[in-house]
Amino acid sequence: EDQVTQSPEALRLQEGESSSLNCSYTVSGLRGLFWYRQDPGKGPEFLFTLYSAGEEKEKERLKATLTKKESFLHITAPKPEDSATYLCAVSFGNEKLTFGTGTRLTIIP
Amino acid sequence: NAGVTQTPKFQVLKTGQSMTLQCAQDMNHEYMSWYRQDPGMGLRLIHYSVGAGITDQGEVPNGYNVSRSTTEDFPLRLLSAAPSQTSVYFCASSYLPRGYQETQYFGPGTRLLVL
Numbered sequence: 762e763d764q765v766t767q768s769p770e771a772l773r774l775q776e777g778e779s780s781s782l783n784c785s786y787t788v789s790g791l792r793g794l795f796w797y798r799q800d801p802g803k804g805p806e807f808l809f810t811l812y813s814a815g816e817e818k819e820k821e822r823l824k825a826t827l828t829k830k831e832s833f834l835h836i837t838a839p840k841p842e843d844s845a846t847y848l849c850a851v852s853f854g855n856e857k858l859t860f861g862t863g864t865r866l867t868i869i870p
Numbered sequence: 871n872a873g874v875t876q877t878p879k880f881q882v883l884k885t886g887q888s889m890t891l892q893c894a895q896d897m898n899h900e901y902m903s904w905y906r907q908d909p910g911m912g913l914r915l916i917h918y919s920v921g922a923g924i925t926d927q928g929e930v931p932n933g934y935n936v937s938r939s940t941t942e943d944f945p946l947r948l949l950s951a952a953p954s955q956t957s958v959y960f961c962a963s964s965y966l967p968r969g970y971q972e973t974q975y976f977g978p979g980t981r982l983l984v985l
Binding site for chain 1: 874901905910911912913914915918920926928960966972973974975976977978979
């Protein structure tokens with residue numbers, strides 16, 4: 762069964778303290794990997810799509826990378842407004858997305 | 871563009887009642903889907919549609935019905951609400967340019983409480 766696992770479940774960082782979130786998956790024909798940000802009480806907001814190993818995407822303080830088994834979301838010098846839950850989802854070659862349970866990120870001023 | 875819209879934002883039901891959660895998108899997306907989100911469980915797919923007149927089951931379809939009569943609308947029906955259906959429901963839509971999943975865009979969610 763195709764699975765998506767995110768770690769850690771929760772992460773608390775001081776403002777300016779860089780770190781990485783992980784999304785690993787069991788491979789059965791990866792077609793795309795998607796990162797979303799979700800704020801409390803709101804729907805997931807699209808961040809990045811990655812399609813092949815070695816691909817990287819950047820947006821402000823966020824950088825997503827992809828290998829054959831996992832993806833990392835690197836957060837550089839985070840600010841309190843980066844606090845949110847970050848979701849990873851994978852397309853395994855059909856019409857469905859499989860989501861991980863997310864990493865809840867808190868940035869302390 | 872309004873994107874993906876959902877109504878209502880919040881609903882309280884009694885066990886056994888029925889209701890319809892509305893979802894609409896104005897991006898001409900072929901694909902629409904319904905998820906539920908529960909603490910510790912992540913987003914789980916309930917039903918999805920790849921075009922008008924075509925629907926299929928996701929991971930947790932029991933107790934829910936869907937139909938897709940137009941490209942824009944994809945309502946979710948709860949036939950007889952149960953406390954286990956208390957959750958936050960999200961509708962999403964996307965293109966299907968190559969027959970498999972592209973970036974999905976989500977609505978703001980409907981919070982449902984079943985007493």
